Amino acid sequence: MEANIHFPDPSKVREELTQRYPAKVAKKRTKSIIINDPETIPEVQANVRTVPGIITQRGCSYAGCKGVVLGPTRDIVNIVHGPIGCSFYAWLTRRNQTRPETPEHENYITYCFSTDMQEENVVFGGEKKLKQAIQEAYDLFHPKSIAIFSTCPVGLIGDDVHVASKEMREKFGDCNVFGFSCEGYRGVSQSAGHHIANNGVFKHMVGRNNTVKEGKFKLNLLGEYNIGGDAFEIERIFEKAGITLVASFSGNSTVGQLENAHTADLNVIMCHRSINYMGEMMETKYGIPWMKVNFVGAESTAKSLRKIAEYFGDEELKARVEEVIAEEMPKVKAVIDDIRPRTEGKTAMLFVGGSRAHHYQDLFTELGMTTVAAGYEFAHRDDYEGRHVLPSIKVDADSKNIEELKIVADPELYQPRKTEAELEALKEKGLEINGYEGMMKQMMKKSLVVDDVSHYESEKLIEIYKPDIFCAGIKEKYVVQKMGVPLKQLHSYDYGGPYTGFVGATNFYRDIDRMVNNPVWKLIKAPWETAGNGKGAELEASYVTQ
Amino acid sequence: MLLRHTPKEVIAREGLTINPAKTCQPIGAMYAALGIHGCLPHSHGSQGCCSYHRSTLTRHYKEPVMAATSSFTEGASVFGGQANLLAAIETIFSVYEPDIIAVHSTCLSETIGDDLQQITKKAKDDGKIPEGKYVIYASTPSFVGSHVTGYANMVTGIAEQFAQSTGEKKEQINIIAGWMEPSDMREIKKLSKELGVKIVLFPDTSDVLDAPQTGKHEFYPKGGTTVEELKSIGDSSSSLALGCISAEPAAIALDKKCKVPFETVDMPIGLSATDRFIMSLSKAAGVEVPDEITAERxxxxxxxxxxxxxxxxxxxxxxxxxxxxxxxxxxxxxxxxxxxxxxxxxxxxxxxxxxxxxxxxxxxxxxxxxxxxxxxxxxxxxxxxxxxxxxxxxxxxxxxxxxxxxxxxxxxxxxxxxxxxxxxxxxxxxxxxxxxxxxxxxxxxxxxxxxxxxxxxxx
Structure with missing residues (x-):
């Protein structure tokens, strides 16, 4: 498909984006700036080092591990081993909401724990202080689990958080203590931290509790972090449809849920980038297939629900899902019918995350808006081009440092939920079983794909395309808005949301309508800047005649 | 209850910090550097540090906060970050064209022992710093002190690396701002003007982190102490440091380098501290306090x-x-x-x-x-x-x-x-x-x- 809207000459755009760079930098960046063709998807350079000095959106491995994956589970005491900053900055800033069962149930999300490493700990080693901190956390709170996160100096001075954790775990007996080697310098972005987190959660949590929960259609929701209450809305829909959620990785989750996750019969994956490792490992060890879904967008939600019903192959569930969709959609339609005339034909750019830049295109499509350029902050080629490129991805030195767990089928618990033939049949029906087609297939021909967009490139893109809305994060928010273009934060949702499911879709429609049509954008210029100032002009006035 | 696990009984802790009343040095250094006109702060460490500091400052000010990073990977952490910083300096000057790059270290680069003085000297020797441009630095290890220490270290770095003494004293007083808001810095300038005292305020984040919406993003906003002003602080008649922790170290460094006498007063919050500030400034400049200030009091x-x-x-x-x-x-x-x-x-x-x-x-x-x-x-x-x-x-x-x-x-x-x-x-x-x-x-x-x-x- 090709849009009605006019795309600027893509090769010229690419030239303009890179012309200020030193030659070597320009050469490298050019491989990450790609003109899309959904028919023959071109290769995008992704998951490679950011050039030093480039103003990047990216963060670090620790942010991906502690901040993203482990942060949302409410009953783990997450101790950050390192100087104070790392724990401080990840304290409540990601907006993963949580709803403890009762006012007495455990919830440590509001707390920030750190070993506050000092110079003497860097010089003489910090393990002693770490063990002391773990002991104090245990004495104070008696939590089910304590997780330890390594920051940059920890790996460099050789503190072994795994040995320290094991020692304390054995000492306590009733508290699962485990560590993560997620030093900020590992990998090239948050992505390394996601992988490290997946490994740790799989090794230390999943499979510890074999109690089989009641329910006919049991699944885990992977890669959904309950920003702004997204998981609450999905939980509501699941409950209404009669689908049992065993565990969520990790929005609104508990230790108990994660430990029990292997008893589910399906893993549905929202954020492919941050959690696909978990889906793969659970398939190999326990025989649970995973399927890519998307609950961002009302149509996408309906589609995902139908896929889940198709997977379970139960007529009653299929009927129930249709009832839910029939009940929810008219409310969505009423909102979109009102809003769409005001958003139709407008353009958007999305540079965010490892899945959001893809998922949110569905919502813009529902609004009649075109995505003219998009890219991820920390994704890999498979997130752009689809998982079929996995065998051809070169593993470079930065990725080699991240452990790949060797997983084998569990001798007792492995139980394939579907036969090979059944899975093939489901794939034939269009279900993305153990697969993901990536973002580019959905994007228009000639639209632009930019991986790890820099500040400089963002400004240029805005100048060239003049989009009606730009989607990114807090660091970009006010830069873009100073240029007179509204920016929607797709990490924190500008403190709104939820944006998932049916209710979330209507929230998003309203927010985008408000932003692109806000009269304030037309008030930026003072009248004397546009009409000339008063200097030299004559007063225009008249006498009162009565 | 949001903090339902906090017990009434206080038991001494030695290992575990819970809900800190501080953060780490580099963010203070980044904030201080934003108070220099045409300056791009640079974080010499992994990307996360820069990202977290920019995010926190942005959330606090709801303004663009530009800063670059050395983007350390494991290789740089093992072999040292010199190559990363040299590459960064080259890229920054060609893409973002600042007048000054203000480099601060992180726990990572400090642990591996990167020497910012040596690396910036090498950058100069290798011709990576264009004529008329500057690279300054401050050592800000996150495992020492707090964000306030980082601010003080960068302000000290600014004073030490820019101040020159020409031998000719200028009729001006340096006011070294402790960590305060752009609004507070604006107020210091207003009060000094009312007193009729010529000052050089540094750093100065007013018109940087409270920039107007104009429909154009100014990468280097109008505000900030200029290089010209900073060079002149060595010739000022005296310095007034606002805060014994965040401002005084810079005053001491300046006194050592250029023999500029200083007085440290508390940040003028509240009646008594403002009284002392006004008294000190009027004495240092030899001016009378005008009625307008007395009326304000x-x-x-x-x-x-x-x-x-x-x-x-x-x-x-x-x-x-x-x-x-x-x-x-x-x-x-x-x-x-x-x-x-x-x-x-x-x-x-x-x-x-x-x-x-x-x-x-x-x-x-x-x-x-x-x-x-x-x-x-x-x-x-x-x-x-x-x-x-x-x-x-x-x-x-x-x-x-x-x-x-x-x-x-x-x-x-x-x-x-x-x-x-x-x-x-x-x-x-x-x-x-x-x-x-x-x-x-x-x-x-x-x-x-x-x-x-x-x-x-x-x-």
Missing amino acids: GRLIDVMTDMEQYFYGKKVALFGDPDQIIPLTEFLLDLNMKPIHIVSGTPGQRFEKRMKEILRRIPEANFKNGLNADMFLLHQWMKNEPVDLLIGNTYGKYIARDENVPFLRFGFPILDRIGHSYFPNIGYSGSLRLLEKILNAFMDRQDREALEEKFELVM
């Missing part, structure tokens, strides 16, 4: 007398940074209030000594700073002896809600309200604004909770 003291009944005996818990806590505690005591629980994560003997002097007026007060002086402890103290008001940064809202205590947002970071970048908290008028906020907090509560028959029209 009069308006502040007028409200203090008019509303004294609402302040009397009110117990306060506060947390934050030394140079704010010192004068704020004094101000609360001047108001006849009782600051009974005070913590700050920032260490420092000067700080402790000053607090001991001030707290002689209230011997029952709990005060702790440095290691394990965190908000968890403050909250526990509050559970043991409740207060009428909590003062601190946004993170205090969780305690305030749980304990149903009126809450005054003050300090860094403030993530959930605006105003701090626009309206000062210093000087007489800034102090008046503080009073208004404190009174509103008390009176709104009284209005909300009063029995119907006790509901007052006039207060």
